Amino acid sequence: MAMGRIAGRFTRVEPRLRAGRLVLGLLSDLPRKNCWTIAEWAGEAAPHGMQHLLSRAVWDADGVRDDVREYVVEHLHDEAAVLVVDETGDVKKGTHTVGVQRQYTGTAGRIENSQVAVYLVYAGMRGHAAVDPELYIPRSWTCER
Template identity: 30%
Template sequence: MKLGEVERLRGELAGFVADVFGSLPRRDQRRWGACYLRGLMLDGRRNSIQPMAERLPDGNMQALQQFVNQSTRDPLPVRRRIAERLTEVITPEVWVVDDVSFPKRGRASVGVARQYCGAVGKRANCQVAVSVHAVTDAASCPLNWEVYLPREWTDEPDRCRRAGVPDDVVHQEKWRLALCSTRSPTGR
């Protein structure tokens, strides 16, 4: 979408943000959540923080980065509300569990390791997320997802700490992540 189109939807988006981000304890978190959503809606080659902030008139790279990566909040109520809204709209026929890979360079992003990367069809340096989708023959909506943390990460607690992985996170096989994801966020 072009910036003008997104700006015209600001009123509708405000209602969505109030509903979905209502569980966030601070007003600034809700504000930057709205800004982040507008950034995701904008046309652009990359949806990472820096290019999104540059495309938004009120974009602030540091504030958006804080919202996405360091802001203290429980993501489950937000995910649950998004899942409830989506399943009201599409009335799922099936639930699909999938793993999605994201090719990456370097070793600093959480979970990046040399592993099978479906995006390139072979072993490569990537992140993997396990997701649960509500699906019909006309739509597929991700409802919950977890980043897969390879054992090599959990074997290096300092690496996890530097990347912001909470101390209580342990390695889980992908199938276990999928089972945990199917129990939440909708509770079905």
Template identity: 85%
Template sequence: MGRIAGRFARVEPRRRVRDLVLGLLSDLPRKNCWSIAEWAGEANPDGMQHLLGRARRDADTVRDDVREYVPEHPQDKNAVLVVDETGDVKKGTHTVGVQRQYTGTAGRIENSQVAVYLVYAGRRGHAAVDRELYIPRSWTCDPARRRAAGRSGRVTGRSQRILGHP
């Protein structure tokens, strides 16, 4: 955690990111803001949601820190990079990138958000080293919808970084 701590402007997000990472590494059967917040002893998911959605940070720099750290530690010559497309079913339509689309998570067309992850995997463990959110045309062609979701910047191409700031 020492490598990324300086990427967070305040001490509260630093502590919370530690709890988030430990929660993600835990044996919780389902990992989301609610379950990880409860596991960390918090009364509600507000702090975790704030960390992921609004806390000031440079997500790309944190990703770069993790990307540098990962191959230094497992030291596994047989490690591989895995590309995984994952869909997250969403109830609403306001989260960036959500639309009715096929997601393997549900096995059918649902309201969902789709992202692609690059994961370093070896005998001693695995770690996410990059991510990209799929932004459907229904979002790239609708500036009012992007603005309402806090993504008012110009979108070029069909994707935009997940967890980044506008």
């Protein structure tokens, strides 16, 4: 997908350019993908810019999601396509990341301190793509301010 399609979702050029590098890093063959590894892969000295993009920069994440979904439907259109719900857990060491608690995660195959995301994936004969991610928020997190 050309980055020009989502360019208008960013209020500044710097986050738009960094988002392009982030996407390329996510699509790369890096064995581990996080802000540190992707920033290094993109030639940045530290992960601060990638972290800023994901947590504080001003851009329309929902609009980007919608643009990606439209692109997927346009280019992977298949009358027999299905939507697949997939959950993925990431083991976490701390307890301050949103949604982290001791819970089952298939990544570890057991109950671990982890964060779980749920993905809606479009799957058809011409390909597949994640079209809507959401973070699973356990009840223990909804009771605290």
